[in-house]
Amino acid sequence: MPSPQLRVSSLRRLARLSVCLLAAIVGCSLGSSGGTGPQPTGTGRKVLFVGNSLTYVNDVPALVRALAESAEDSLAVAMVAYPDYSLSDHLILGDAEAAITGEEWDVVVLQQGPSSLEQNREDLRAVVKVFEPVIRDAGAVPALYSVWPQSNRMGDFGRAIDSYALAAADVNGILFPVAEAWLETWRIDPGIVLYATDGLHASAAGSYLAALVIYGKLAGRSPVGLPGTLQLAPGTTVTISESIVPTLQLAAQRANEKYPQ
Numbered sequence: 655m656p657s658p659q660l661r662v663s664s665l666r667r668l669a670r671l672s673v674c675l676l677a678a679i680v681g682c683s684l685g686s687s688g689g690t691g692p693q694p695t696g697t698g699r700k701v702l703f704v705g706n707s708l709t710y711v712n713d714v715p716a717l718v719r720a721l722a723e724s725a726e727d728s729l730a731v732a733m734v735a736y737p738d739y740s741l742s743d744h745l746i747l748g749d750a751e752a753a754i755t756g757e758e759w760d761v762v763v764l765q766q767g768p769s770s771l772e773q774n775r776e777d778l779r780a781v782v783k784v785f786e787p788v789i790r791d792a793g794a795v796p797a798l799y800s801v802w803p804q805s806n807r808m809g810d811f812g813r814a815i816d817s818y819a820l821a822a823a824d825v826n827g828i829l830f831p832v833a834e835a836w837l838e839t840w841r842i843d844p845g846i847v848l849y850a851t852d853g854l855h856a857s858a859a860g861s862y863l864a865a866l867v868i869y870g871k872l873a874g875r876s877p878v879g880l881p882g883t884l885q886l887a888p889g890t891t892v893t894i895s896e897s898i899v900p901t902l903q904l905a906a907q908r909a910n911e912k913y914p915q
Contacts, residue, residue, distance in 0.1 A: 691734075691753035695719065698728030700758065701872070702794075704750045705765030706739040708801045711850070712861035713886060714868070720884035720892075721869040721877070729872070732757075740766040741781040750785075754792050761828065761872065762789045764821075765799035768814035768833070770807070775817040779824055786825040797828035799868065802836050802860075805853035811837060819913065830871055831913040832864045838905035839863060846898050859902060862894045866906035871915065878903045 694700050696719045703715045715731040722729040734750045736743070741764055744750040754762055764785060769778040782796065789796045800818035803810035815833045822829035836848050848860035856864065862884075866877040882899035884892050894902070 691749075691756040692732035694730035694732045694757065696723075696728060696730040698722070698730055699760040699872075700730045700732075701761045701763060702753060702757070702759045703731065703733035703735065703763045703765070703799070704741070704744055704753070705733070705735045705763070705799065706767070707735070707737050707855060708767075709733055709763075709765050709799065710735040711855045712858055712892075714861050714864050716886040717861060717865035717884060717892065718869045718872070720886055721865055721880055722873070724881050724884060725869075725873065725875075727873060729869075740777070741785065742777060745781055745784060751788055754785075754788050754794070757792075759789075759792060759794040761797050762792075762794045763797045763799050763830070763868070765801060768801055768803040768807075768810060769817040769821075770803055770810035770813035775813070775820070778817055779821045782821045782825055782827075786827070795828060796822075796825050797830060798822040799830045799864070800833045802833045802848075802856075805849045828871060828915060829913050830864075830868045831909040832867045834912060835863055835867045835905045835909035836860065838908045839901060842901050842905060843898070846901060858892060859894055859898060862892070863902045863906060866903055867909055870906055870910050874915075876903075877906045 703709050709715070710733060715733050719729050719731045734744065734753050764782060766778060767774065769775050782798070786796050798818045798821050800815055803814050811833055815831065819829055839846050839848060846859065847857050848863065850857050866880065870877040880903065882894040882896055886892060
């Protein structure tokens with residue numbers, strides 16, 4: 655039976671061929687040359703996020719950048735993220751690879767679904783290993799953004815967390831233990847709402863918590879004491895209730911301490 659990495663490689667070749675045939679009338683340009691790629695917003699260390707709606711809903715990259723600015727730090731962020739995309743989908747499309755090689759990044763953050771099922775875990779680990787040399791050759795460090803399962807699959811939290819921890823260890827990368835921070839939050843206060851109404855995406859508080867974990871790990875500092883009101887762009891401000899900000903920050907700190915760099 656072929657290894658997961660070989661399956662991903664075969665999938666990539668076959669899918670690219672299929673897309674090229676379907677797009678033949680307008681030409682095919684998949685791979686590492688598909689345009690200029692996303693332009694980083696901000697200044698300082700550059701962080702690229704590759705993922706899906708769990709990254710772009712509530713604009714997690716912008717929240718991370720805003721937290722850095724609030725701490726008189728600086729980060730430049732960009733993302734390549736599409737609805738329902740896995741990392742294999744990004745590998746096939748080629749936009750993420752083009753973005754990685756088209757800019758000098760410090761960290762490239764990889765995210766897909768929770769990957770709690772065995773096959774999804776294998777695919778996650780395999781495709782991260784495919785992305786690693788591309789990221790390293792670009793001078794960056796790979797990182798894994800560990801996400802949560804749907805609200806009707808709460809029992810999957812442990813396996814989802816393990817999947818991302820294994821994938822990060824496979825490539826000696828950074829782990830952002832966001833799913834663990836969700837559990838830590840509920841250990842302190844089970845009433846805090848981290849899911850949006852669809853039971854899949856994060857609420858504003860859930861995304862703020864994700865950003866606390868990510869910024870705390872990137873900066874090598876505790877997120878405790880950071881503000882709960884952040885300006886993402888001129889005229890765009892996010893405010894998290896002061897009553898839950900300390901809990902979210904403590905949960906982020908505990909999760910990062912549980913998974914040290």
